[in-house]
Amino acid sequence: MIIRIAKNSGFCFGVKRAIKIALEAAEENHEINTLGPIIHNPQMVEKLEEKGIKSIDDIKLVRGKPVIIRSHGVEKSILEKLRQNGTEIINATCPYVSKTQQYAAKLSKDGYQVIIMGNQDHPEVIALKSYVEGEAIIVSDEKDLPDKKLSRVGIISQTTRNIKDLQNLVNVLLPRCSEMLVINTICNATMIRQNSTLKLAKESDVMIVIGGKNSSNTKMLAKISENFVETFHIETASELNADWFRNKTKIGITAGASTPDWIIVEVYNKILECKGNIADKVTRIEDIPGFKEENNG
Amino acid sequence: MIIRIAKNSGFCFGVKRAIKIALEAAEENHEINTLGPIIHNPQMVEKLEEKGIKSIDDIKLVRGKPVIIRSHGVEKSILEKLRQNGTEIINATCPYVSKTQQYAAKLSKDGYQVIIMGNQDHPEVIALKSYVEGEAIIVSDEKDLPDKKLSRVGIISQTTRNIKDLQNLVNVLLPRCSEMLVINTICNATMIRQNSTLKLAKESDVMIVIGGKNSSNTKMLAKISENFVETFHIETASELNADWFRNKTKIGITAGASTPDWIIVEVYNKILECKGNIADKVTRIEDIPGFKEENNG
Numbered sequence: 185m186i187i188r189i190a191k192n193s194g195f196c197f198g199v200k201r202a203i204k205i206a207l208e209a210a211e212e213n214h215e216i217n218t219l220g221p222i223i224h225n226p227q228m229v230e231k232l233e234e235k236g237i238k239s240i241d242d243i244k245l246v247r248g249k250p251v252i253i254r255s256h257g258v259e260k261s262i263l264e265k266l267r268q269n270g271t272e273i274i275n276a277t278c279p280y281v282s283k284t285q286q287y288a289a290k291l292s293k294d295g296y297q298v299i300i301m302g303n304q305d306h307p308e309v310i311a312l313k314s315y316v317e318g319e320a321i322i323v324s325d326e327k328d329l330p331d332k333k334l335s336r337v338g339i340i341s342q343t344t345r346n347i348k349d350l351q352n353l354v355n356v357l358l359p360r361c362s363e364m365l366v367i368n369t370i371c372n373a374t375m376i377r378q379n380s381t382l383k384l385a386k387e388s389d390v391m392i393v394i395g396g397k398n399s400s401n402t403k404m405l406a407k408i409s410e411n412f413v414e415t416f417h418i419e420t421a422s423e424l425n426a427d428w429f430r431n432k433t434k435i436g437i438t439a440g441a442s443t444p445d446w447i448i449v450e451v452y453n454k455i456l457e458c459k460g461n462i463a464d465k466v467t468r469i470e471d472i473p474g475f476k477e478e479n480n481g
Numbered sequence: 482m483i484i485r486i487a488k489n490s491g492f493c494f495g496v497k498r499a500i501k502i503a504l505e506a507a508e509e510n511h512e513i514n515t516l517g518p519i520i521h522n523p524q525m526v527e528k529l530e531e532k533g534i535k536s537i538d539d540i541k542l543v544r545g546k547p548v549i550i551r552s553h554g555v556e557k558s559i560l561e562k563l564r565q566n567g568t569e570i571i572n573a574t575c576p577y578v579s580k581t582q583q584y585a586a587k588l589s590k591d592g593y594q595v596i597i598m599g600n601q602d603h604p605e606v607i608a609l610k611s612y613v614e615g616e617a618i619i620v621s622d623e624k625d626l627p628d629k630k631l632s633r634v635g636i637i638s639q640t641t642r643n644i645k646d647l648q649n650l651v652n653v654l655l656p657r658c659s660e661m662l663v664i665n666t667i668c669n670a671t672m673i674r675q676n677s678t679l680k681l682a683k684e685s686d687v688m689i690v691i692g693g694k695n696s697s698n699t700k701m702l703a704k705i706s707e708n709f710v711e712t713f714h715i716e717t718a719s720e721l722n723a724d725w726f727r728n729k730t731k732i733g734i735t736a737g738a739s740t741p742d743w744i745i746v747e748v749y750n751k752i753l754e755c756k757g758n759i760a761d762k763v764t765r766i767e768d769i770p771g772f773k774e775e776n777n778g
Contacts, residue, residue: 347656354655355648359672364663368655375656 296338395440402440495575593635692737699737
């Protein structure tokens with residue numbers, strides 16, 4: 185029996201950075217707010233809350249305290265309101281997300297009909313579209329495209345989507361428009377994690393994908409994995425079921441960009457327990473027992 | 482037995498316009514030159530020569546006479562030399578080709594690495610690349626792409642290429658670059674003719690594609706057709722072979738954008754002769770016997 189952890193999985197640059205910013209700010213302030221969960225991992229958000237970093241849903245609840253902007257960014261109008269109220273803003277928006285917001289603004293300013301590939305209910309997309317002058321078209325994939333001719337189209341993507349979906353979208357749009365500017369805003373960490381998951385899924389009997397149920401990039405990893413092998417998306421080790429591993433000898437673990445290493449270690453240990461504590465081999469997360477990484481709160 | 486002529490075939494707007502310009506110029510001048518054949522149809526070019534419109538290969542042969550710029554356009558430097566020499570220039574470049582030249586210039590000016598999808602030996606492409614500041618990458622399809630990462634890519638196409646090839650090119654390039662501006666410069670007449678040929682090919686036992694052996698758009702029609710049915714690319718009726726039609730009951734005819742109607746009519750009549758002058762039905766080119774269209778020289 186072998187348990188392998190995807191070579192590239194867990195915290196990405198943007199998440200590490202956001203947590204670092206939040207922890208530093210919490211040290212300086214007795215209590216601090218984030219507008220919505222800072223990252224899409226409920227367990228990590230809970231840990232941060234213990235350190236005085238509290239998620240609020242409404243700027244009315246700010247009450248004079250500094251506000252951290254979540255890694256996914258927030259709507260332009262909310263930022264403006266916070267500024268008008270004199271609220272101290274600590275910006276933990278992922279720099280790749282900020283860059284995508286700038287592209288959204290520039291494309292619409294340059295007269296392109298902006299198309300955002302993403303989930304319309306996801307905070308990153310809600311923030312993103314607020315930077316578009318005029319109406320943005322939001323599509324999850326090519327099947328959501330309006331069935332009409334378009335002239336000059338500018339396409340950007342939620343940073344955690346799949347390149348194949350973007351390729352399909354572009355493919356369908358090309359004959360329908362005269363000019364198409366595509367900015368590949370899918371972040372590199374996303375693409376590397378997806379490739380790593382795909383590789384491991386092909387070599388496994390069963391895959392465990394760890395990450396927030398509300399995490400877009402984690403859901404994408406699960407979607408990629410289940411094309412090849414039986415796949416379970418969990419948030420924590422407590423959800424694991426020994427039946428999943430019966431007669432399985434090649435177990436793969438991957439984790440979304442907002443999943444802390446300690447959760448991965450817990451899941452690894454629980455799987456090992458399910459299999460009678462015998463693994464011939466474990467690959468990576470620095471070969472587990474008691475592995476600790478930075479910025480895990 | 483049924484002989485059908487593709488609904489959209491033969492002269493396009495740009496070819497009609499070029500011939501009209503040439504004929505009007507020939508009426509005003511005793512003799513007039515075109516730099517290279519004005520369109521890619523040797524039979525039509527020969528007819529025009531009878532009216533004093535002569536194709537020359539070198540601007541040294543201009544000898545003070547006005548020069549017509551062929552429908553495919555010419556290199557920027559040649560135009561400049563003609564101007565310097567004080568030669569009267571009559572521009573019969575297809576307006577869609579001129580527009581593509583402007584895009585080539587603009588994309589490179591805006592810092593894009595220009596990629597031209599086309600045949601590097603085709604006069605349209607040779608002219609097109611002369612408008613690019615710096616080096617253009619010319620590819621016939623996605624298989625010719627250099628295997629390297631690119632940053633900002635601007636893509637245009639020879640006006641007579643196939644949208645599927647452009648889609649494949651874009652698909653392969655997308656993960657390799659950060660920004661991609663695609664201007665669909667495949668002209669509408671080309672796309673309509675290709676669709677019309679595809680439809681007819683699917684409904685025929687054998688297809689005859691008429692047009693210059695040097696005509697890019699005609700070769701593309703033949704390529705599309707032969708995916709579905711036995712296809713013969715000819716320039717004139719004299720190339721037809723009765724064997725091609727033995728046991729065939731659904732015969733399709735299509736013609737490139739530079740093929741005059743009188744050649745289509747000749748081909749139709751010759752096929753009819755091969756089949757013993759019996760056709761249950763003939764569809765379009767205004768139901769033949771003696772059909773005459775304008776601008777056929």
